[in-house]
Amino acid sequence: MESSLHLKRDPDAASPGSAGRQPLQDVDALVQGFGQLNYVADRALATAVFLAVQLRKPLLIEGHAGLGKTEVAKVLASLLETTLIRLQCYEGLDVNSAVYEWNYQKQLLAIKIEEKSDLTVEEKERHIFSKEFLLERPLLQSILAETASPVLLIDEIDRADEAFEAFLLELLSDFQITVPEMGTIKARHIPYVILTSNSTRELSDALKRRCFYHWIDYPSLEKEMKIVSTHLPSMEADLRSDVVRFVHAVRQLDLAKPPGVAETLDCGQAVMSLGKHRLDEEVVEVTLGCLAKSMEDGQKIKDAGIRELLGNSE
């Protein structure tokens, strides 16, 4: 099936390593493209990203911490050779820090400077509320992109409150922002939107309805091996297998925060920098902090018996 939805700006931007193949031609090309950028993507994730890009719908990625949700957006941006605009959500996030803000100090100075000029009040007002004084925050930046569609990453949307979510809905359906002093700004290039959530709270149905959805689960043994070898190429195969198997055994425990892939990589890095070649009880104990992120979790791992976990895993 030939699709020409968005390819019009791609031909001249042939990506370096794709051997003439468009990275977004189909799902397999996308898997390959992600792979070249050191992101091991399965077909399910690639399909979701492919659809989000092709159909210009936001993609909502949920999953536990440390499984590479944010990374998807970063990799997508470099795959498309476009800019990544990131909005980190937090409690209390408001329009001023998400969309735009006036540069008040500059405005005050401008008013002072213009005090003696012959301009009328209306002219002065128009001047200090012009683009020159506008501080663009991530959402406005994504709308104002000049040359190509950027990738807009709205990270940890579950941390923002419902009011912000409602605002976002409006943005995601119209891709326009109204600044009362300046009028409505419409996006020239509609951004590719990726939302991530740690599912600490339920998102509104309206928001979810507008998005494609992908749940990132803990990777399978084989996939995690592949990820580790991609990111830590200098790691010996035996040690890699030890670490990954051990982490998989730890995930079976009922921890408050099971270790993600990021923790596996941390742990591997730590063990490597200690100059060890195999994983044993002693090494695990000193690097436990890489996997267990609370005292209770650390205790649980110890209670389960590190030797058993290592043994189980073989």
Add this chain to the structure above:
Amino acid sequence: MDQQRAAYSTESVVAFCRFASANGLSGGLHRSLAALRAVKAVGSGDREALRFALRAALCCSKAEWDLFDGLFKAFEETSQRTPEAGPGRQKKTAEGSSQREAPRQHLLGYDAGDTKPETEGKAVAGASARERLAKVDFSLVPQNDLARLEELSLRLLRQMSLRLSRRLKSGYRPGPTDLRRTIRRNLAHGGEPIVLAWRNRRPRRNRLLIFLDVSGSMNAYSIFLLKFAYALEKHFRQVDTFLFSTSVVDVSDALRARRLSGALEKLSQLAAGWSAGTKIGASLHELNRVHSRKLRAGDTIFMILSDGWDTGAPEMLASELRAIRHRVRRVIWLNPLLGLADYEPVTRGMAAALPHIDVFAPAHNLESLLALERHL
């Protein structure tokens, strides 16, 4: 040929969407359209690609995500079987209708062991076949005290303390300066900031999570307390209600019926383990695990209504309650037995729970509920 393939997939995709929404996914025209566009984008030849595309388009939560693969498989099996299996049906050339019928029938066989198919898929997903599905006829319950309960719930909710959110908005009390407004207001003074505008923190209402024990020992009170929960749900959106005995059931949606009788009718359809044993610790654990997003940090008041007779391990109860207390704003335990003159909270469960409770209060009649006003 391409035309033909497209026509085929449109039919079956729509059929699948209907099938999926009848069995627990949140459907709707919007989603079906998204699914169609998604399938078209990936090309419908490859089975796996089709599955991934449909899953990305139709699911919107982890629960649905988990449900999806089973549904897809079930649907696929039936739609493969239908063409050969039903020669009688082929008279009907309207393919859509026969395909729509088949999956439903199939699903009867697919999980008939677990639940009755006409109950809401979502609510049932949590209950397993092993559970004793005792049902209670609530419609026989007298409803005369409902009006008073509603009146009471309104009073309670008006009193619900306001919490200051971290988001600032313009306000009248001195605080951080609202530069935006200050500049706007002082344009008339030539930009000299004479009149200042401020930003204050905005009040926000608390949410309430009711965790109601419907085990055997609570029989005498559970209907009364359920009505209390109904009254709260009716007037206040930010209330979630869960029933528990040996497992946990979210009944918030059922309770949001317009009439109490309707709500009770819906409830009696839900398998909540009425009058079964009590595993408070395990139930809290399930709440913590499965429904943790309802326990919103900082602004949730967790209200557990139980007599504290627990057959599980008290250590588990204590640790789970501690975990909940870490998350929520306040833990209130209402114990109907506390209304008895000589009651002492000495049962193992209750004793284990006490250190992790902010408010321990009786709840055996209207008066005791009225006293709650102070704590919300």
